[in-house]
Amino acid sequence: MSEFLYIYRGGDSAGSSASPEEMQKTMQKWVAWMKELGDQGHLKAIGNPLEPTGKVVKINAKGKAITDGPHAEAKDLVGGYTIVEAKDLDEAAELSKGCPHFETGGFVEVRPIMQINM
Amino acid sequence: METRAVDLDEHFFRHESGRLVAALTRVFGVHNLALAEDVVQDAFCRALEMWKLRGIPENPSAWLMATARNRAIDALRRERTARTFAPELSRLIESEWTLAPVVHELLGPQALKDDELRMMFSCCHPRLAEPAQVALILHILCGFSMDEVAAAFLSSRAAIEKRITRAKKVLASSKTLFELTAADFTARLSAVHRALYLLFNEGYHGASYESAIRVDLCREAIRLAGVLRRHPLASTPATLALGALMLLHTARLSARLDQAGELHSLFEQDRSQWDTELIAEGRRLLDISATGTELTEYHLEAAIAAVHADAASAEETDWPRIVELYDMLLAIRPSPVVALNRAIALAQQHGPERGLEAIRAIYGLDRLSDYPFYPAALGELELRSGRPELAREHFRAALSLARSPMERRFIERRIAACRDQSD
Numbered sequence: 001m002s003e004f005l006y007i008y009r010g011g012d013s014a015g016s017s018a019s020p021e022e023m024q025k026t027m028q029k030w031v032a033w034m035k036e037l038g039d040q041g042h043l044k045a046i047g048n049p050l051e052p053t054g055k056v057v058k059i060n061a062k063g064k065a066i067t068d069g070p071h072a073e074a075k076d077l078v079g080g081y082t083i084v085e086a087k088d089l090d091e092a093a094e095l096s097k098g099c100p101h102f103e104t105g106g107f108v109e110v111r112p113i114m115q116i117n118m
Numbered sequence: 119m120e121t122r123a124v125d126l127d128e129h130f131f132r133h134e135s136g137r138l139v140a141a142l143t144r145v146f147g148v149h150n151l152a153l154a155e156d157v158v159q160d161a162f163c164r165a166l167e168m169w170k171l172r173g174i175p176e177n178p179s180a181w182l183m184a185t186a187r188n189r190a191i192d193a194l195r196r197e198r199t200a201r202t203f204a205p206e207l208s209r210l211i212e213s214e215w216t217l218a219p220v221v222h223e224l225l226g227p228q229a230l231k232d233d234e235l236r237m238m239f240s241c242c243h244p245r246l247a248e249p250a251q252v253a254l255i256l257h258i259l260c261g262f263s264m265d266e267v268a269a270a271f272l273s274s275r276a277a278i279e280k281r282i283t284r285a286k287k288v289l290a291s292s293k294t295l296f297e298l299t300a301a302d303f304t305a306r307l308s309a310v311h312r313a314l315y316l317l318f319n320e321g322y323h324g325a326s327y328e329s330a331i332r333v334d335l336c337r338e339a340i341r342l343a344g345v346l347r348r349h350p351l352a353s354t355p356a357t358l359a360l361g362a363l364m365l366l367h368t369a370r371l372s373a374r375l376d377q378a379g380e381l382h383s384l385f386e387q388d389r390s391q392w393d394t395e396l397i398a399e400g401r402r403l404l405d406i407s408a409t410g411t412e413l414t415e416y417h418l419e420a421a422i423a424a425v426h427a428d429a430a431s432a433e434e435t436d437w438p439r440i441v442e443l444y445d446m447l448l449a450i451r452p453s454p455v456v457a458l459n460r461a462i463a464l465a466q467q468h469g470p471e472r473g474l475e476a477i478r479a480i481y482g483l484d485r486l487s488d489y490p491f492y493p494a495a496l497g498e499l500e501l502r503s504g505r506p507e508l509a510r511e512h513f514r515a516a517l518s519l520a521r522s523p524m525e526r527r528f529i530e531r532r533i534a535a536c537r538d539q540s541d
């Protein structure tokens with residue numbers, strides 16, 4: 001089994017105009033999805049949501065400059081991450097199709113976590 | 119790795135939203151209702167982001183309240199120079215020494231108890247028309263979005279938005295939430311009863327044809343009637359009777375509107391589908407509501423529902439008692455719809471001709487001209503009098519007034535019955 005990082009990008013749940021009822025439905029879909037991943041033995045770490053705010057530190061001519069970030073556009077903004085276990089990248093990608101994030105306009109980036117085989 | 123599975127009430131967010139908006143509105147002042155709504159929306163977004171990954175916390179209500187409280191402190195700090203807040207707060211929020219402790223105290227569990235009730239009373243402001251009161255209650259206390267309110271009333275989003283926005287302006291003019299010790303408490307309580315009654319009726323008889331929406335409206339009305347009932351000041355005989363009436367009617371809801379979305383009249387309902395527990399609880403409330411001297415329309419409507427609940431079939435119903443109760447109801451709240459129902463009961467007691475006679479004698483009959491069940495009642499009684507041709511004409515008129523596919527199908531079935539009888 002290998003490990004993969006699901007990066008949740010975009011989506012309109014933060015700051016949205018959804019009604020409480022709609023939010024609860026979305027939330028419950030996520031809870032069910034996480035449970036399913038766990039029950040099938042794919043969930044390595046449930047991960048964390050990220051605040052939409054932050055800082056970006058970059059080197060420019062004057063040295064290291066700190067600006068308010070993140071610079072990604074809202075549709076690409078990273079909202080959180082989860083670590084899953086799967087047989088290979090194809091299976092990890094296939095599994096992510098069940099993620100409720102797609103229903104609120106977001107997408108999932110699936111990245112293999114580099115393994116060191118000693 | 120296991121995620122925790124805490125079961126939430128199906129409408130937890132909706133109900134917490136009403137409670138939190140009410141509490142924050144007390145702290146911010148009614149004129150800052152929009153700010154309270156923003157803070158609550160923000161707290162919900164955070165809950166959603168957090169819970170969808172980390173699972174639902176041990177005490178979700180406390181989690182939401184703590185988040186809303188922190189957001190409220192941020193908002194007060196940010197806005198304290200630009201806005202005025204509740205009078206009891208204005209001086210205390212200016213100092214960082216008192217700001218957080220005071221908000222903690224104001225939003226503590228002790229202080230929260232009355233807020234939902236006070237907001238309910240505030241929504242029933244005498245300057246607001248009844249439909250506006252009901253829309254406001256749904257929007258603020260039941261957490262319905264504008265779109266959800268529009269769907270509930272089969273109305274356009276623009277019309278509902280206008281109605282709610284206007285209503286909020288009236289609400290904002292009163293600065294603080296309604297005081298339960300106010301002199302006009304009794305008058306306001308009757309307005310609240312009426313609004314909850316209308317909310318319930320919208321779910322039970324309304325034009326919306328999505329059964330999920332109907333059930334939601336009935337459920338919300340029942341929940342808010344429960345909030346009234348649990349408060350010593352608001353738990354009057356009329357409050358109890360209103361609760362009884364809602365439960366006794368709801369007991370029949372799944373038989374009235376079956377799984378396939380078909381409407382069934384009281385005469386054709388499968389009575390084994392009636393919910394016996396709701397009937398028992400409704401009856402209990404009706405029993406304890408029989409104190410004091412005031413006989414309200416809610417007592418009478420609940421009593422009528424209880425007589426139906428007692429009967430194993432339409433034929434075995436105590437129709438003379440029902441006619442008597444309708445007579446009393448007409449004396450308290452005369453309305454052509456009540457008179458029509460009385461005429462139908464009278465037809466059960468003395469035959470269809472007497473029923474038709476009673477319908478023709480209804481005062482204010484012209485007010486029923488848009489009501490599909492008026493010609494439908496005429497059709498029913500003509501059919502029973504053995505005049506299927508005439509009956510069919512009435513049902514056709516009813517069909518042209520039907521407000522939903524569900525009502526249309528119901529009336530079409532009656533037209534088919536006329537055909538069967540004339541063949």
